[in-house]
Amino acid sequence: MAAELDKTDFKILRLLQENGRITNLLLSQEIGLSPAPTLERVRKLEMSGFIKSYHALVDEEKLGLGIKTFIQVQLDFHKNNTIQIFLDEVNLIKEITECHHVTGQADFLLKVYVNDIKAYERLIMDKISKISVVKTFQTMMIMSTTKKEPIVPLEY
Incomplete structure (x- = not known):
């Protein structure tokens, strides 16, 4: 299934893993595409299941889960x-x-x-x-x- 992905897709995945809240504009600048095709690629990655969801990483100890x-x-x-x-x-x-x-x-x-x-x-x-x-x-x-x-x- 990874054969379906090109270098740009892998770069998008890497950047979104590092910062799931990155704006589409900044993401497009990082990968060297305009915003519309960048958003299209992200949607395709979501629809095909490569991106399952977006989450906040919480500190379990601060929540009292010691x-x-x-x-x-x-x-x-x-x-x-x-x-x-x-x-x-x-x-x-x-x-x-x-x-x-x-x-x-x-x-x-x-x-x-x-x-x-x-x-x-x-x-x-x-x-x-x-x-x-x-x-x-x-x-x-x-x-x-x-x-x-x-x-x-x-x-x-």
């Missing part, structure tokens, strides 16, 4: 529709911000944000442990984050 964890989850595959049952439940839990189907001993890796250890305990006791298809889980507390890059690498 506990961040990864939870490795192993499912009990003795039940029908195990994965779908798990995903349906996970999608209802607001504290889970990411859910990845992974290889290895765990089946899923969850990223969780909560205010404090009590909130984490409630999450585990009242939600995660009550998902019927969860066999085991293991928590890895995030002590610090040295790299958190919201930008997808475009050059390899």
